[in-house]
Amino acid sequence: MHPTRALITLGLALASGTALAHQGHESASFFSGFSHPLGGIDHLLAMLAVGLYAARQSGWQRWALPVGFVVAMLVGAGLGALGVELPAVEAGIAASVLVLGLLIAFAARLPVVAALPLVAAFALFHGHAHHAEMGDGSLFTYAAGFAIATALLHGAGYLIGRQVPQAQWAQRLQRAVGVAIAGAGAVFLGG
Template sequence: MNKRNQLRLLTLGGALAPLSAMAHTGHEVAGFFQGLVHPLSGADHLLVMLAVGLLAVGQTGEKARDMTRRTRIAVPAAFLLAMVAGTLLAIAGLAVPFVEQGIVVSVIAAGGLLALAVRFSLVAGVAVASVFALFHGLAHGAELPLAAQPVAYIAGFLITTSALLVAGTRLGQLADSYSMGLISRLAGVAVAAFGVLAAV
């Protein structure tokens, strides 16, 4: 891997560094701009979305490469759809206990799966991403009563979520192109470690 591509990886990773520990701090929610920056305001959202993007590319071998082309699209898309579903369920008044704990578990699990280089079938990958996203969507929805413009807020966080998922996928593709699976494993260790720290 040449220095230019190493710099790309470091720059992309550094640019997405979390701004605070957790995104759900009870801060005021308003509209589109707040929705746009919300996923960047806490490491829980940011790390899970990047991890899901990395997991979508985390396949090796010829047979797996064919699957990777599908998972690269299907897994992030499933995450987005499940997050919207969770948001709508929360808006509808569904009260699910332990949402914050579920988010922390999703961070630990996503990191663990990356660190262990777990291989998924397409269905399993979609299911795992959907479960992770459901908790994040429920948390988003719980904050929407504070929103002056709920539809604009949802549109904002969907745009940023999509960008983070694409960024994770791109990082995974770069690492895979240069046979640097160790990067994904180390990223997984870091994500899981953050989740454990957040849990204690």
């Protein structure tokens, strides 16, 4: 995919779900679970950012971060289903957008022993929030929906990140995207 098309696609994806963000779900289904990460701009940005960040890592960290996020997100939903409360869930989600954006903006490469727990901690908040908006129905099918949507968003971010050329202008553009994501996280934290 041409880098310009990839960035246009990213821009359209970022703008697509804002009107539907965090609507309550009357009945939990695969589709409602699948649509939840797509309908909340905070979830959408964080999940794309995980993929973008993973694309610039080396070796097994490229897949460990997205897989770790999905697993921890499912754990967060499970905690919610068990009635375990997490403090400041929305602030944790907003912080994930801010921090992941900053990691992209500064082209940071944290060691996996720092990056994986960081990403997993953020994912707990996302999973807990997904469960909180589940409504009535099967946790299994709802969780399968949001897990698959999350993996697809990670994959989209990863593919976009891998398609960005190594040219200086492209690296600056990717960093600018990181700044924009971090800026959105800062707005979410202030809101």
